[in-house]
Amino acid sequence: FSEFLKHERNPPKCFSFDSIGFVVIRDLDSRLYIRRKKNHPLVMASKDADPSLGYLTRKDTEVKLPRPTRVKNKTPAPIQITAEQILREARERQEAEIRPPKQKITDPTELADYRLRKRKEFEDVIRRVRWNVSVWIKYAQWEESQKDFNRARSVWERALEVDYRNHTLWLKYAEVEMKNKFINHARNVWDRAVTLLPRVDQLWYKYIHMEEMLGNVAGARQIFERWMSWMPDQQGWLSYIKFELRYNEVDRARAIYERFVQCHPKVGAWIRYAKFEMKNGEIVRARNVYERAVEKLADEEDAEQLFVAFAEFEERCKETERARCIYKFALDHIPKGRAEDLYRKFVAFEKQYGDKEGIEDAIVGKRRFQYEDEVRKNPLNYDAWFDYIKLEESVCNKGRIREVYERAIANVPPAEEKRYWQRYIYLWINYALYEELDAGDMERTRDVYRECLKLIPHEKFSFAKIWLLAAQFEIRQLNLKGARQILGNAIGKAPKDKIFKKYIEIELQLGNIDRCRKLYEKYLEWAPENCYAWSKYAELERSLSETERARAIFELAITQPALDMPELLWKAYIDFEISEGEYERTRGLYERLLDRTKHLKVWISYAKFEASAMENDGDLDVPEDGVPEHDHEAKKGCVQRARRVFERAINYYRTSAPELKEERAMLLEEWLNMESGFGELGDVSVVQSKLPKKLKKRKQITSEDGGVSGYEEYIDYVFPEENQATNLKILEAAYKWKKQKLSSDDE
DSSP states (O other): OHHHHHHOSSOOSEEEETTTTEEEEEOTTSOEEEEEOTTOHHHHHOSSOBGGGTSBOHHHHSOOOOOOOOOSOOSOOSSOOOHHHHHHHHHHTOOOOOOOOOOOOOSHHHHHHHHHHHHHHHHHHHHHOTTOHHHHHHHHHHHHHTTOHHHHHHHHHHHHHHOTTOHHHHHHHHHHHHHTTOHHHHHHHHHHHHHHOTTOHHHHHHHHHHHHHTTOHHHHHHHHHHHHTTOOOHHHHHHHHHHHHHTTOHHHHHHHHHHHHHHSOOHHHHHHHHHHHHHTTOHHHHHHHHHHHHHHHTTSTTHHHHHHHHHHHHHHTTOHHHHHHHHHHHHHHSOGGGOHHHHHHHHHHHHHHOOHHHHHHHHHHHHHHHHHHHHHHOTTOHHHHHHHHHHHHHHTOHHHHHHHHHHHHTSOOSSOOHHHHTTTHHHHHHHHHIIIIIIOOHHHHHHHHHHHHHHSOTTTOOOHHHHHHHHHHHHHTTOHHHHHHHHHHHHHHSOOHHHHHHHHHHHHHHTOHHHHHHHHHHHHHHOTTOHHHHHHHHHHHHHTTOHHHHHHHHHHHHTOSOOSOHHHHHHHHHHHHHHTTOHHHHHHHHHHHHHHOOOHHHHHHHHHHHHHHHHHHHHHSOOTTSOOSSOHHHHHHHHHHHHHHHHHHHHHHHHTOTTOHHHHHHHHHHHHHHHHHTGGGOOHHHHHTTOOEEEEEEEEEEOTTSSEEEEEEEEEEEOHHHHHHHHHHHHHHHHHHHHHHHHHHHO
16 A cells, blocks of 8 residues: 555545455545445455454464475575675665655744644643653653743643652753753752752752853852752762862862761761862871871771871871881781781882881781781681791791780680691690790790690590600609609500600609509500510510510510510510520420411521521530531531421421412422521422422403403412322323223223
8 A cells, every 4th residue: 555655646535445445545634544444345254353453354364474495406506695785785675764744834823723733742642641751851842942931831840740859850941941041940940959859969060050150159159058968979079179179269178178078987088188188288287187087987997098098198298207107007907808908008118118127027017917818717727827927936026926826726626536636736836835945934835735735635536745745845844743744644644655655765764663664564554465565565674684574574465365466576575585595495485376377487487596596506605716516416406407397387388278389389499598508418409309380370350240351370389299199190090091991892
C-alpha cells in the first residue's frame, strides 16, 4: 500500500482491497484512515478469525518461508563477495525515509488553529501520562517557543505541583527564565527550589552562579551563607572559599576555613587549611593549624597523611629537627599496619638530611614495620619472631628486645603436640641466653628457665635440652644443689636418655661414684632394654677395677627378656672377657650366644676369636731372646679349634638351614681367607674341596594377577654333595630304564 501511494501522484479519495478486506480513505487534511469492512466475505467466512489479529486466522498470520534450494554445485564461485560489499550494497539500496510534509501558516486564524490543536494534543497526552516529566518539559518549551511566557509559567507550575522533588524541573524552569532575561522570576524560582530541596547542590551552584554573573556579590555571599547553614559536603565549603578568594577576601576565606574544619573535622580539611595559610605566607598560622590538627586527629585512621604533610611542611621551612621529631612521634603513635607510607617518607628524609646513625635507625624502623606486619598476620610464625628479635638485638635496646621476646613467647602453640613446640621452645632458649650473656641478669635468666619448665606439658612430651641448659646454667653459677634439683626433677617428671647421660657425666666429673651408680640403676629401671646403659654401667665398674661387678652387670644384661641392640651388648661382654684374658669364659659366652642365634657373623667372630687366641697366647710371655714359649703343637691346637668352629657352622648350614646357600658360601670364603692367613699351619685344600660352583639362573617374575610378567637373573650355588646326589639320581634312572627294556624284550 505504501508503495502504491509513493508512485501514485493523485491517489483516489477512496479505494479498497477486497482480497484482504481493507478500505482506505484519503481525507482533506491528507490523513489516511484504514478500517476493516464489517461484512467482507473473507471475514464472514472465517470462523477462526481472531479480533486481536485484525480478524485474521492464525494460519493467515504465519510467516511462510521459501523452501531452501539444494545446492548441487558446491565449488566456490569465481567472484567472491565479502560481507563489507553486502553491507555497502544494502546501504546504497536503502530507500529514503517517508517524512510528513511541512506546513506553512499564512494567517492568524491558521496559527490559532495550530496552537489550539497542539495544546489539545499536549493536554491529551498529559491526561494519559501525567507523571511523565518529559511531556511537561516539552509542553512548557513549546509554549516558550510561541513566546507565551505566562502560559509556559503556568505549565511549569502545574508540573511542579505534580512532582516538586524533581530538581530537573526546577533547573529547566529557572534556565527558561534566565534565558529570556526574567531575572526576578528566575530568582523567585531559585529561591523556592533551594528552600524545598536544600540538599541538591546543583541548585545552589546555579543560583550562586547567576548572582555572580549579574555582579551581585553580596547576594551570592548571602546565598552561600544560607547554604552553609545546611552543612554541605566539602566541595560546597571549598566553592565558598574559592568565591571569596576570587574577590581577594583572605580574612573571610580564613574564617570560612575555621568553620569548614569544625563542620568536617577530617585530615584532608585541616591539610587544605594549612596549605592555604602556607600559600599566603603565614608560616606561623600554618604551623598552628597543623598542631591543632595533631591534637584532635592523632588517633584517626588517616592520621598518617596528616603527619606526613606536617613533616613535609617543616622540611620546606628548613626545620629538619622539627620534621625528624614529627616522624618519630608519628611512628611511635600510629599502628604499624597503617604507617607504610610514613616509613618510606622517613627513610627518604633521613637519607637526605640525616647522618649515618639516623639512616640506620630509619632502615631499622622500616624493617621493624615489615616484621610487625608479618607477626600481626600470623602470630604463630616463629621464624618471623626470630628475625624480628635478631633485628632488635642488632640495635641493642634492652627494653625493646625484652618486649619483643615477651610478645613472642606469649604466642603458645594451640595444640599440645611436640611438632608444634619444636620451633617455639627455641624462643625461650634464646631469651634465656640473651639474659645471661648479653644482659647479664642472672635472676631474670633463672626466672625464664623456671617459667619455661612450668609451661611445657611434661605429661605428654618434654624437651631434654631445656632441662640440661637450666642445670648447666646453675653449674656456671656454682649452684650445684640447684643443678642437681633440676636434673632430679627432670628424671622424675620426664626421664630421657640425654638427661641420664648428662647427669651421670656431671657426677662422674665431680667424682661422685655412688651417685653415678644410683643414676645408672635409675636409668636401667626406666629402660631395662637399653644396651647402651648396661654397657656404660659395666664400663664404669671396669674402669674402677671392679671386674666381678662388671661381669655381674653383663650377666644381668644378657638375661633381660628384651633388648634394643643385643649384638652390641654381647660384643661388649665378649670383648670384656677377652681383655681380661678369660678365654674359657669367652668360649662359654660364644656357646651361649650360639644357643640363641646361629647368625653368620657369630660363627665368623667365634672362629676369629679362636685364631686370635693363638696369637694372644704366643704374645703373653715372650722371653728376652724373642722366642715364644709355646711350641708348635700348641699353635696347631688353636688352628684346629678354629677349624672345628667352621666345620660346625658348615654342618649347621648343610643340615639345618640348606636354603641359606649364600651365607654358607660367605662362610667358606672367610674360612679360605683364614687358612691362607695361617701360613704353614693352614691347609687351603680342606676348604677348596667344599667350595660351591656359581651358576647364573633365571626365574619367572609373577605379576599381581598371577601371570608371568618377565624373568630375572640370580646367582645360585651348587655344593659338591648336591652334585654327587644329582649324579646318583641319573645312574638310578639309567638302571631303571635298562631293567624295563630287558623285561620288555623277554616278553
